[in-house]
Amino acid sequence: MKIAVLYGGVSGERDVSLASGKGVIKALKANNHDVIAIDFNPNNLSEIIELNVDLVFIALHGKHGEDGKIQSLLEMLEIPYVGSGVLASALAMDKSKAKQIFGLNGIPIAKSHVYNLKNKSDLQITEASIKANFKVPFVIKPNSEGSTLGLTIVNDYTQIKEALITAQLSDDYAIVEQFIDGIELTVPVKGEIGQEIALPIIEIIPKNDLYDYESKYTEGGSEHIIPARISEELTKKIQNYAVTAHQSLGCKTYSRADFILTKDNIPYILEVNTLPGMTSTSLFPDAANKIGLTYEEMIEEFVNLSIN
Ligand SMILES: Nc1ncnc2c1ncn2[C@@H]1O[C@H](COP(=O)(O)OP(=O)(O)O)[C@@H](O)[C@H]1O
Ligand SMILES: [Mg+2]
Secondary structure (H helix, E strand, O other), rough: OOEEEEEEEOOOHHHHHHHHHHHHHHHHHHHHEEEEEEEOHHHHHHHHHHHOOEEEEOOOOOOOOOOOOHHHHHHHOOEEOOOOOOHHHHHHHHHHHHHHHHHOOOOOOOOEEEOOOOOHHHHHHHHHHHHHHOOOOOEEEOOOOOOOOOOOOOOHHHHHHHHHHHHHHOEEEEEEOOOOEEEEEEEEEEEEEOOOOOOEEEEEEEEEOOOOOOHHHHOOOOOEEEOOOOOOHHHHHHHHHHHHHHHOOOOEEEEEEEOOOOOOOOOOEEEEOOOOOOOOOOHHHHHHOOOOOOOOHHHHHHHHHOOO
């Protein structure tokens, strides 16, 4: 097949996407596809509009790539692509909206509230409202961002203002969320619509206190334990939550749900990633490996699921 890979892009996660894209390009070539690699730039949409391919593999992360916008363009052009559609992508990118849907579907969610940061002069009002509604510790993060960018754990009310300013650099909206103390779990989901399965749960042990950008992307920045060291019963429950999360947003082909599991075994969902990292050491391919899928086989499965 003739497949275009979109990677790079212009979001805060450009570097990660460059690495994901390289992995995907290599795998597609190894699988004998004819590959066109495109470092995506929204200022050069003609590159996409003029594409003559059988399929587009979106290896972008974050804004313009993971949020439904590029999916929308491809829909208009009637070019098939890998992964979730416009609505599911946009919903998943909006952490707050996605959490409302997860909550309605019985998945535990942490208390949170979204604040509009567009009007900078309102910061003081926002700060007061956060103080009135949240007890420390809590998290302030951009509502639509990834890779832990722009996130602050607030342990003292004096940190709020700076945390809001930090979040504002990535997004016009901040989500304030109660801090959940526990272990970090992530669950890859894949498959045909209605028949998705969860892969083994990954327990993440970051070297830093927080599963931050550095822990995520530097070699040895975190340890992945697969399967997570939790009971079979709890594993099944969390895997079901991950599949429910995927289906409730209407995701397609693959996704990865992030959870924090507390000491009393409540798995709070943080988010669903519709285009999770696809570097050779990323979480999703790592879990796929555990069930005997090579990186190349995993990519080929995504391709096949997308053209059926
Ligand atoms: N409410 C929270 N309680 C505890 N830790 C959190 C919370 N929200 C985020 N984190 C930490 O920050 C990381 C990134 O948050 P997440 O919501 O998954 O956003 P993204 O991965 O899109 O940047 C999580 O993996 C976790 O380590
Ligand atoms: Mg995450």
